Amino acid sequence: MIIFGMESSCDDTAAAVLDVNHTESGNEYRLLSNIVSSQTAIHAEYGGVVPEIASRAHAEQVSAVAAEAMKKAGITHSDIDAVAVTFAPGLIGSLLVGVSYAKALASALDVPLIPVNHIEAHASAAYLEYPELPESFLALIVSGGHTSFYDVKDHVFTEIGGSRDDAAGEAFDKVGRVMGLPYPGGAAMDRLAAAGFERDDWKAIKFPSPAMNDGTLEFSFSGLKTAVINHIHKTVQRSEAATGADLPLNVKEDIAAAFTAITVKGICAKLEEAVISNNYTHIVLAGGVAANSHLRGAAEELCLRLGVKLCAPSLALCGDNGAMTAAAGAALYRQGVIADSRMNAFASDEGAMGYLAELRSRLDGSRHKNGL
Ligand code: KG4
Ligand code: ZN
Numbered sequence: 206m207i208i209f210g211m212e213s214s215c216d217d218t219a220a221a222v223l224d225v226n227h228t229e230s231g232n233e234y235r236l237l238s239n240i241v242s243s244q245t246a247i248h249a250e251y252g253g254v255v256p257e258i259a260s261r262a263h264a265e266q267v268s269a270v271a272a273e274a275m276k277k278a279g280i281t282h283s284d285i286d287a288v289a290v291t292f293a294p295g296l297i298g299s300l301l302v303g304v305s306y307a308k309a310l311a312s313a314l315d316v317p318l319i320p321v322n323h324i325e326a327h328a329s330a331a332y333l334e335y336p337e338l339p340e341s342f343l344a345l346i347v348s349g350g351h352t353s354f355y356d357v358k359d360h361v362f363t364e365i366g367g368s369r370d371d372a373a374g375e376a377f378d379k380v381g382r383v384m385g386l387p388y389p390g391g392a393a394m395d396r397l398a399a400a401g402f403e404r405d406d407w408k409a410i411k412f413p414s415p416a417m418n419d420g421t422l423e424f425s426f427s428g429l430k431t432a433v434i435n436h437i438h439k440t441v442q443r444s445e446a447a448t449g450a451d452l453p454l455n456v457k458e459d460i461a462a463a464f465t466a467i468t469v470k471g472i473c474a475k476l477e478e479a480v481i482s483n484n485y486t487h488i489v490l491a492g493g494v495a496a497n498s499h500l501r502g503a504a505e506e507l508c509l510r511l512g513v514k515l516c517a518p519s520l521a522l523c524g525d526n527g528a529m530t531a532a533a534g535a536a537l538y539r540q541g542v543i544a545d546s547r548m549n550a551f552a553s554d555e556g557a558m559g560y561l562a563e564l565r566s567r568l569d570g571s572r573h574k575n576g577l
Pocket of ligand 1: 215347348349351373374377378389390391392393395492493494495497498523524525
């Protein structure tokens with residue numbers, strides 16, 4: 206079965222072609238293409254994603270990206286058996302471009318349209334690379350919009366914790382901006398921190414942990430973000446630099462290292478609590494911030510110590526892409542979760558969960574309606 210996956214929830218226009226074969230022991234996947242057209246350069250001069258510009262750029266790119274995905278996969282329209290599209294959460298104008306394109310494509314080809322939640326898609330990237338992943342696992346999604354834990358059972362996601370305010374990626378990007386890093390700052394911060402960790406100076410800088418110390422699986426990144434930004438401003442005042450961007454490289458490296466260390470420590474502390482809370486055997490760590498080398502390393506060490514398997518998608522599948530949308534689509538299709546003609550885009554997670562729950566509630570007792 207060929208699933209065409211489309212993603213346009215933020216600033217990446219992405220499409221992928223996934224060949225899925227259902228066997229007795231689970232799904233086998235062949236990723237035939239995975240094309241991502243990033244708008245990073247367009248938004249960089251504004252220091253963040255400008256929603257109106259993002260929607261327009263998606264509209265300009267979507268047809269070419271879809272055509273490229275089909276060409277690279279060596280398929281034509283008639284080979285597509287289902288279309289999966291991110292319908293929430295995200296920027297509403299951006300989502301609407303992908304949803305409208307996917308609706309038109311599915312309708313023209315008379316194939317099922319599968320509504321995919323972006324957060325669930327991030328976790329589903331692991332299906333493609335970890336065939337041993339059982340039906341029940343713990344997912345930790347760390348991205349520009351989320352830092353959330355999900356208990357996953359047969360591709361049904363239940364949030365069991367997360368950030369009360371900002372997401373980890375947002376904190377990386379805001380701190381990066383104050384230090385003059387190009388948007389989005391996460392990857393550059395990763396490299397700066399690596400250099401800082403080579404020395405011990407960063408250890409003298411103390412920031413508050415993002416992990417809530419109240420027995421919940423919750424985080425707060427806004428306090429940490431503000432503390433780091435205040436620290437940068439104070440350091441600027443005490444130096445000859447005019448802005449955070451002008452601070453000496455070693456000073457920036459130490460701040461990046463201290464910020465990264467407390468972030469990783471806080472996330473791993475809650476990850477450990479979450480794993481122990483429900484005796485999980487497999488952990489999916491996904492989303493753009495899951496590309497962070499320090500977080501991956503610490504999560505790997507933690508999982509080794511706890512005797513559980515860490516399933517973190519490869520770097521290319523951590524950021525937004527259409528392959529993860531198609532992978533989530535395959536799971537939903539198998540359960541019979543197919544969009545109806547009223548399908549719409551939703552900016553919020555609640556809207557997405559509500560629509561998916563409604564579609565699921567209409568299914569008759571047989572979970573695996575489709576033969577995939
Ligand atoms: O999942 P994603 O591509 O988009 C959302 O769904 O939000 O995540 C984007 C976020 C940005 O905040 C970016 O700075 C961050 O992922 N990111 C990183 C790294 N690579 C990307 N954060 C920390 N370290 C990285 N290496
Ligand atoms: Zn994302």
